[in-house]
Amino acid sequence: MRPYWLALCQSCGQALLLESAQEFDDRDPDDLPARPATVLWPQDGRPIAAEVPPVVRRELTAARAGVRSGSPASAVLHVRRLLEAVCADHGVTGRTLFHALRELRRGGLIEGWLLSWAEELRELGNEAAHLGPRPLGKSEAEDAVELAEAFVDYVYVISGKYHRFRVRRGTDKSSNIRNVVQETPAIRILRKSQVAFRVHPYPHDPARTKSRAAVADELGISPMRLLKAVILYLGEHAVVAIAPVEGVIDERALARAFGATRARVAALADVVRIGETFAADVVSPLALPYLPSVLEESSAAASSVFVSSGRHGLELELDPADLIRLTRARTAPIVR
CATH class of the missing domain: 1.20.120.330 (Nucleotidyltransferases  domain 2)
Known part of the structure; x- marks a missing residue:
């Protein structure tokens, strides 16, 4: 017969049901020498x-x-x-x-x-x-x-435990961030600048990427408060337009805001090349402080605005004045 054993893993403490890989006689299994075994459960x-x-x-x-x-x-x-x-x-x-x-x-x-x-x-x-x-x-x-x-x-367990440990000890003040894994360059810029902000998670399925408008609906906020960042070119120079998700960028108005005559939206390949700190479809304006930026002037009057963190599943809420300061953005009517 093949003996069976109940065992305990010495590494993780998991209970195991084992079956011997070899047949033995009717002797007490406890008296048998160690032999290769198959894990039947789990x-x-x-x-x-x-x-x-x-x-x-x-x-x-x-x-x-x-x-x-x-x-x-x-x-x-x-x-x-x-x-x-x-x-x-x-x-x-x-x-x-x-x-x-x-x-x-x-x-x-x-x-x-x-x-x-x-x-x-x-x-x-x-x-x-x-x-x-x-x-x-x-x-x-x-x-x-x-x-x-x-x-x-x-990635998913230990980092989160460490973050919660630091929050309990008071050595990490970012208690509204669920775990350190979610921290992005945009979040680090906000924390380093010591501005007030909030992190808003939302469900994300990689197989079904949400539009920015759908994200606004998911968060229960007006699309006018959820901003998008669009990279455009003025000739050979890249700039960033920050505007409400449902607004259509007026390329001529944007060009005038920078004293140029024409603007064109950057191709996806250019977006990927320019930004190494975000997914191409969730560009964070906070992660592009080295590019000239312009904010739709109506957004500057909002009580708070939401911008992408640079990854799916997380939006950042902050005062538009702080957004202007951190991105060094000018304001102008750039949406039609």
């Missing part, structure tokens, strides 16, 4: 934390399933997709995974050593996607999944 390893978003959870579950089914290549490919899901969840889209991981690092969302982990996993995923001189082994897949689990824990 089938998916330790529970995935509730903080992990569904898109990341799906890839981690699929990677674990690949290991269990004896398909190392499948497991490693899902680990690579997990990295892509983490990037997308933080608003880093439209680039290769190589560049997206570095954008996470530049944005302070992961540390340098985590970038090294992610790079190893990315390269292993590339190997799994192509025929190579040798097939991937089970141990490599198991290691990849364990590293992916640790990566996810750090």
Whole structure:
């Protein structure tokens, strides 16, 4: 017969149901020497934390399933997709995974050593996607999944716990930010400038990106208070127009605000090239202080305005006077 054991994982304390990989006689299982065993329960390893978003959870579950089914290549490919899901969840889209991981690092969302982990996993995923001189082994897949689990824990669980710890101790005053993972360059600029602001999270599904107008509806505010940042060119020089989401930028009026004759909206490729600190479809004017900016003059009179944090799922509310000061924006009627 094959003995069964109830065991306790020495690393995480998880209860385990094990089945011996070899058959034995009727002796007491406690008297048997140690033998290889199969984990019958839990089938998916330790529970995935509730903080992990569904898109990341799906890839981690699929990677674990690949290991269990004896398909190392499948497991490693899902680990690579997990990295892509983490990037997308933080608003880093439209680039290769190589560049997206570095954008996470530049944005302070992961540390340098985590970038090294992610790079190893990315390269292993590339190997799994192509025929190579040798097939991937089970141990490599198991290691990849364990590293992916640790990566996810750090990004979604441990960082949040550390932030809440600092808030309780009074060493981190940004108690309205749910966790440090969500901090973006725009948020860091606001904190460093010591201006009053609020962070407003909203649900974000990477598969269904919301328009800025839909975000206003999600937050329950007037679209006139939710601003968009549009990059335009005056000849060869880029500028930023900041205006209500439902307003249409009057390119001639914008050009006049800068003493120019013509303006044109920047192509998406130019937006990606100019801004390395935000997703291309959620440009934050706060992250572009080095570009000349103009704010729609009617927005300057609002009690407060909302601008993108530079990532999906987070909007920043602040006084328009602070927005003008931090972006060095002039005001003019630029919406028709």
